[in-house]
Amino acid sequence: MLGIYFSATGNSRFALETFIKELDSSAAIVSIEDSTVMQQLGKADEIVFSYPVQYSAVPKFVRDFIDKTANLWQGKKVFVIATMAAFSGDGSGVLARLLKKHGAVITGGLHLAMPDSIADEKVFKRPFEKNRQAVAAAKQKAQKAADRYKSGHPCRQGLGFLPRFAGLISQRLWFGHRTMKYYSKGLKIDRAKCVGCGKCAAVCPTGNISVQDKIAVSGKKCTVCYRCVNSCPMKAITLLGDKVEQQTMIEKYI
Ligand SMILES: Cc1cc2nc3c(=O)[nH]c(=O)nc-3n(C[C@H](O)[C@H](O)[C@H](O)COP(=O)(O)O)c2cc1C
Ligand code: SF4
Ligand code: SF4
Numbered sequence: 001m002l003g004i005y006f007s008a009t010g011n012s013r014f015a016l017e018t019f020i021k022e023l024d025s026s027a028a029i030v031s032i033e034d035s036t037v038m039q040q041l042g043k044a045d046e047i048v049f050s051y052p053v054q055y056s057a058v059p060k061f062v063r064d065f066i067d068k069t070a071n072l073w074q075g076k077k078v079f080v081i082a083t084m085a086a087f088s089g090d091g092s093g094v095l096a097r098l099l100k101k102h103g104a105v106i107t108g109g110l111h112l113a114m115p116d117s118i119a120d121e122k123v124f125k126r127p128f129e130k131n132r133q134a135v136a137a138a139k140q141k142a143q144k145a146a147d148r149y150k151s152g153h154p155c156r157q158g159l160g161f162l163p164r165f166a167g168l169i170s171q172r173l174w175f176g177h178r179t180m181k182y183y184s185k186g187l188k189i190d191r192a193k194c195v196g197c198g199k200c201a202a203v204c205p206t207g208n209i210s211v212q213d214k215i216a217v218s219g220k221k222c223t224v225c226y227r228c229v230n231s232c233p234m235k236a237i238t239l240l241g242d243k244v245e246q247q248t249m250i251e252k253y254i
Pocket of ligand 3: 207224225
């Protein structure tokens with residue numbers, strides 16, 4: 001068994017680690033950013049793929065990964081975990097359909113509500129204790145889902161027509177287009193706050209940030225994952241909103 005993930009603030013990685021640990025403690029877990037991921041994917045038959053939902057759709061960076069690995073999915077058995085702040089309708093289904101196009105056999109799906117990664121919007125923000133409880137509840141749910149998987153009856157959350165319809169009308173129809181291409185408007189970097197530490201550049205999955213003359217500079221290839229916004233020690237970066245409301249990283253809550 002192989003675990004594959006994309007994760008900006010660690011939610012999807014934590015969910016995957018929890019799920020897989022119950023099933024096979026020796027299973028490898030690899031990020032889609034890892035240089036060995038294609039080699040490992042090529043060899044695996046049974047896969048668990050965990051990712052964060054964006055507007056009931058799949059982030060552009062994850063879409064690109066699936067396109068790049070299109071010839072590796074034929075016949076693979078894939079269970080999909082979708083993490084989200086609140087609701088996605090068919091978070092697991094939307095990724096499952098992309099994988100099915102390339103021949104994957106979908107074994108099930110799981111949805112987990114976790115802390116919200118959109119650090120510069122107030123919607124979905126919970127106090128620290130509520131986020132901690134959400135992570136504890138997600139952990140329990142992932143463990144139970146692993147037990148069902150072991151018993152041969154994996155859960156099928158987010159798969160099927162009704163979740164698909166819910167995902168379409170709740171988010172995807174209105175905002176899903178944002179995940180079809182990279183966001184090119186650039187980050188908003190407060191020059192008065194930025195100390196040029198380079199942390200944002202180091203963590204960005206697309207190499208979208210550089211530091212020039214001790215100030216971070218944004219390019220046009222952003223997958224809107226929010227990792228940099230959540231990581232900046234000076235709260236100097238915003239993206240869709242104008243003020244950093246709450247920075248989150250899974251380590252705070254476990
Ligand atoms: C651009 C963007 C869009 C999002 N859209 C949704 C959404 O439609 N529904 C939802 O419940 N959470 C949404 N979220 C929240 C994340 O899916 C959630 O916080 C996720 O668990 C983050 O996981 P990660 O740490 O693995 O990246 C969105 C986050 C981002 C950055
Ligand atoms: S992490 Fe923040 S302070 Fe450091 S370079 Fe990036 S924007 Fe500037
Ligand atoms: S610039 Fe920030 S939000 Fe955009 S892809 Fe890089 S880390 Fe993610």
